[in-house]
Amino acid sequence: MSLIKHILVIAELDDEGIKPSAYETVHAARLLADSFNGQVYVFCFGFGSPDKAKQLFNYGADRVQVLNNPLYNTISLDLGLIAIEPQIIKDKPYAIFFPATTHGKEFAASLSAKLNVSLATDCVAIQAGKDNQIIVRRPVYAGKALLNLTLNGPGPHILSLRQNTFRGPGPDFSRVGDIELLDISVSNDQRVLKVREVVKEIGSQLDITEARVVVSGGLGMQQSKNFKLLEDLAQVLQGAVGASRPVVDNGWRKYSNQVGQTGRTIQPDLYIACGISGAVQHLAGMSSAKCIVAINKDANAPIFSVADYGIVGDALAIVPYLTEEFRRVLAS
Numbered sequence: 001m002s003l004i005k006h007i008l009v010i011a012e013l014d015d016e017g018i019k020p021s022a023y024e025t026v027h028a029a030r031l032l033a034d035s036f037n038g039q040v041y042v043f044c045f046g047f048g049s050p051d052k053a054k055q056l057f058n059y060g061a062d063r064v065q066v067l068n069n070p071l072y073n074t075i076s077l078d079l080g081l082i083a084i085e086p087q088i089i090k091d092k093p094y095a096i097f098f099p100a101t102t103h104g105k106e107f108a109a110s111l112s113a114k115l116n117v118s119l120a121t122d123c124v125a126i127q128a129g130k131d132n133q134i135i136v137r138r139p140v141y142a143g144k145a146l147l148n149l150t151l152n153g154p155g156p157h158i159l160s161l162r163q164n165t166f167r168g169p170g171p172d173f174s175r176v177g178d179i180e181l182l183d184i185s186v187s188n189d190q191r192v193l194k195v196r197e198v199v200k201e202i203g204s205q206l207d208i209t210e211a212r213v214v215v216s217g218g219l220g221m222q223q224s225k226n227f228k229l230l231e232d233l234a235q236v237l238q239g240a241v242g243a244s245r246p247v248v249d250n251g252w253r254k255y256s257n258q259v260g261q262t263g264r265t266i267q268p269d270l271y272i273a274c275g276i277s278g279a280v281q282h283l284a285g286m287s288s289a290k291c292i293v294a295i296n297k298d299a300n301a302p303i304f305s306v307a308d309y310g311i312v313g314d315a316l317a318i319v320p321y322l323t324e325e326f327r328r329v330l331a332s
């Protein structure tokens with residue numbers, strides 16, 4: 001058992017490196033750990049280039065472990081639990097932080113059920129309370145209200161952290177360390193799930209949960225081919241394209257683009273809503289964006305009630321104009 005109180009962060013690693021959400025999660029863990037002179041340990045799921053995980057030290061990790069088994073090339077729930085559970089039982093972390101990614105949410109929920117400990121999902125603020133408590137804030141009722149929650153007891157307390165919420169000041173290159181490779185053997189009968197094939201989307205764009213700029217389209221874009229206008233704007237702004245649910249239901253965009261209650265929750269620096277009315281289920285996924293720009297031809301559309309900047313007009317005419325202007329300004 002570790003005598004040092006520590007927070008365990010679960011990061012995702014693949015051939016492209018560490019997912020950006022892991023840096024934020026490590027940063028948030030660092031802040032909490034500093035409040036009790038604790039440490040931040042990181043455990044990387046996946047199997048990729050271990051050297052890429054070294055950057056986690058720059059963001060506040062004290063120890064980084066990477067799995068040394070090609071079985072972990074694909075992240076799967078059962079294999080992940082096989083790897084992580086013994087570490088938790090051995091090290092007894094005070095808290096376990098997951099980024100609220102698709103994998104992170106799944107692992108956090110399964111682990112809390114397996115260990116029979118508390119879970120707070122989609123946290124947007126975290127602080128230390130008295131007597132080992134952790135106080136977290138998380139949205140409820142599809143983002144319409146925020147709940148302050150106090151986690152008591154010995155833990156480990158499991159938290160998933162909303163992406164794009166805990167960005168720190170950036171890397172500190174004076175913080176360095178060595179990666180520990182962890183050999184995990186998995187017998188055939190331990191494996192419930194076997195991943196036969198992983199099909200990656202060809203030419204897939206930036207993930208909307210990771211993009212700092214999201215240009216999103218609703219039914220007001222009128223037809224699938226008009227999303228090319230949004231792709232052009234997103235490309236100039238180095239962002240991703242999002243969509244409302246009916247757009248996805250119509251097959252104009254993929255489900256991974258859907259923003260809202262039954263889609264993704266995002267918090268980019270800039271969200272540009274084009275031809276989106278602003279139904280409450282859509283707002284649940286994007287209303288905490290740092291800056292919201294709405295383009296809608298109906299001046300009474302509800303989206304304008306959450307927008308920082310509103311443009312009343314035809315998105316099909318305004319978006320190409322914005323693209324050209326941004327291109328010109330950014331080039332200069």
Ligand SMILES: Cc1cc2nc3c(=O)[nH]c(=O)nc-3n(C[C@H](O)[C@H](O)[C@H](O)COP(=O)(O)OP(=O)(O)OC[C@H]3O[C@@H](n4cnc5c(N)ncnc54)[C@H](O)[C@@H]3O)c2cc1C
Nearest residue numbers: 218219220244245260261262263275276277279282297315
């Ligand atoms: C349980 C449940 C879950 C749901 N989950 C989600 C979810 O996750 N995400 C989601 O988005 N929705 C969700 N919905 C659906 C939601 O209620 C709305 O129906 C949906 O968000 C509306 O999509 P929209 O804004 O694209 O379309 P509309 O509401 O039809 O709005 C289109 C807008 O485009 C404007 N417009 C039209 N032409 C132009 C033009 N040329 N230029 C500019 N503006 C134009 C119109 O004025 C209008 O405001 C859910 C609903 C339910 C019941």
